[in-house]
Amino acid sequence: MLPFSYTRAADGDAAIAAGALPGAKFLAGGTNLVDLMKGGVEAPQALIDISRLPLAGISALQQGGVRIGALARNSDTADHPVIRSRYPLLSRALLSGATPQLRNAATVGGNILQRTRCHYFYDPGFQMCNKRNPGSGCAALEGHNRMHALFGASAHCVATHPSDMCVALSALDALVRLRSAAGERAVAMLDFHRLPGDEPHIETRLVPGELIVSVDLPASSFVKHCAYLKVRDRASFAFALVSVAIALDVREGLIHEARIAMGGVAHKPWRAFGAEQLLVGAPVDAAPFAEAAGAAVEGARALKHNAFKIDLARRAVLRALRIAQS
Amino acid sequence: MTETATSDALALVLKVNGADRELQIDPRVTLLDALRDHLGLTGAKKGCDRGQCGACTVLVNGRRVYSCLTLAAAHDGDRIATIESLSAQELRSVQAAFVEHDAFQCGYCTSGQIMSTVALLDEMSAGAASAVTPRLTGPIELTDDEIRERMSGNVCRCGAYPNIVAAVRAVAGES
Numbered sequence: 026m027l028p029f030s031y032t033r034a035a036d037g038d039a040a041i042a043a044g045a046l047p048g049a050k051f052l053a054g055g056t057n058l059v060d061l062m063k064g065g066v067e068a069p070q071a072l073i074d075i076s077r078l079p080l081a082g083i084s085a086l087q088q089g090g091v092r093i094g095a096l097a098r099n100s101d102t103a104d105h106p107v108i109r110s111r112y113p114l115l116s117r118a119l120l121s122g123a124t125p126q127l128r129n130a131a132t133v134g135g136n137i138l139q140r141t142r143c144h145y146f147y148d149p150g151f152q153m154c155n156k157r158n159p160g161s162g163c164a165a166l167e168g169h170n171r172m173h174a175l176f177g178a179s180a181h182c183v184a185t186h187p188s189d190m191c192v193a194l195s196a197l198d199a200l201v202r203l204r205s206a207a208g209e210r211a212v213a214m215l216d217f218h219r220l221p222g223d224e225p226h227i228e229t230r231l232v233p234g235e236l237i238v239s240v241d242l243p244a245s246s247f248v249k250h251c252a253y254l255k256v257r258d259r260a261s262f263a264f265a266l267v268s269v270a271i272a273l274d275v276r277e278g279l280i281h282e283a284r285i286a287m288g289g290v291a292h293k294p295w296r297a298f299g300a301e302q303l304l305v306g307a308p309v310d311a312a313p314f315a316e317a318a319g320a321a322v323e324g325a326r327a328l329k330h331n332a333f334k335i336d337l338a339r340r341a342v343l344r345a346l347r348i349a350q351s
Numbered sequence: 352m353t354e355t356a357t358s359d360a361l362a363l364v365l366k367v368n369g370a371d372r373e374l375q376i377d378p379r380v381t382l383l384d385a386l387r388d389h390l391g392l393t394g395a396k397k398g399c400d401r402g403q404c405g406a407c408t409v410l411v412n413g414r415r416v417y418s419c420l421t422l423a424a425a426h427d428g429d430r431i432a433t434i435e436s437l438s439a440q441e442l443r444s445v446q447a448a449f450v451e452h453d454a455f456q457c458g459y460c461t462s463g464q465i466m467s468t469v470a471l472l473d474e475m476s477a478g479a480a481s482a483v484t485p486r487l488t489g490p491i492e493l494t495d496d497e498i499r500e501r502m503s504g505n506v507c508r509c510g511a512y513p514n515i516v517a518a519v520r521a522v523a524g525e526s
Contacts, residue, residue, distance in 0.1 A: 054421075
């Protein structure tokens, strides 16, 4: 690890001021950042420790939704009674990720900002990586890319976003609330992460010094019919080859609204809007799930080693829809 | 606000196993290295040093974490419990189950496995769910599937997993 200064932020304003300086990074749970610093991928000059700011609360919103503080630990969020009873999809997604030790340390804000697990990004032994060294090229494009993206990739980057939590947040139409010296703003989870384009090193809409303060979920109508299905190389503690979040709002036997989001397939959680529309109005007992699953992978583009993920994604969507159906 | 110049030593206090321990350390030092190299507590082991194996598992403010993946500087004032802190009874029951069920071979991962077992029992008492919990509401039964999932953050290079599951099952049955 290269030397850095360590500062514990006294309050949000101090954190934002310090975090806006060049070379500064916020430190919360540190489960990804410290690892990347050890590997020489990240080398901040200053760590601004925000872990003790009062942003860990989870509280009901007046309009029926819930506000999850950015510093809420993944385990606390997954096990919070309101989340377990009203947003089981989010609990399931969180519990599908990592291990108890990591979930006890990792925060909601950090989970959103975690970096890709592309092996070429993670290993500075590879010179080429447009995220680490913008303009150097993408080693994964012609390399081992079985874990990589099916949707929205570019000639500059084929990495995927590794979060499970964000897939559920995308399906639930979460809002990410941000704070900077200029004030507060909110960005939809759907728009928060960027596609790689020709600037894959710019991964989110955050600007320097901007701090995630909470994730807000709208009132949930998806309690009874939801599912999170994660397909990975081993039964636990592995990133998704493909994951699927399904949320169905069923009213009097008919699908009033459907949400289908996939993880492990793009640079951001990937909503299958076309597939969702196929299900609206259909009776939940006889909905065109197979057609929707097919539509969910329309437009997928395989790399050399990840073509298997197209069929895997289609089948995972179909299976998750059937789980959510019952 | 506590501030240091680049990688100057930082003063902090860790409440380790019930005692206040004052340290002057470089901010790059992980909690694991602080415990092992600065405080001489070698129960927590350094396996991968990248948060992938679990040999370094300790409890911070009562909850299990990977001590290799967190900076000591971030834990000023925190309560840290290493395997050295387990009460004679806790250690006896968990250790005895690991011996009884032959839940190790080389033993390098064992202190982490034991700390995870202790934490698992606390988490079960608190009603924490896991990825394999069938229903998120209502009581949770500690099946072998649950044990495997809840112990998945501790890797055993010797592959003693079936016996680790048996040991955890036995300890859970006693408590």
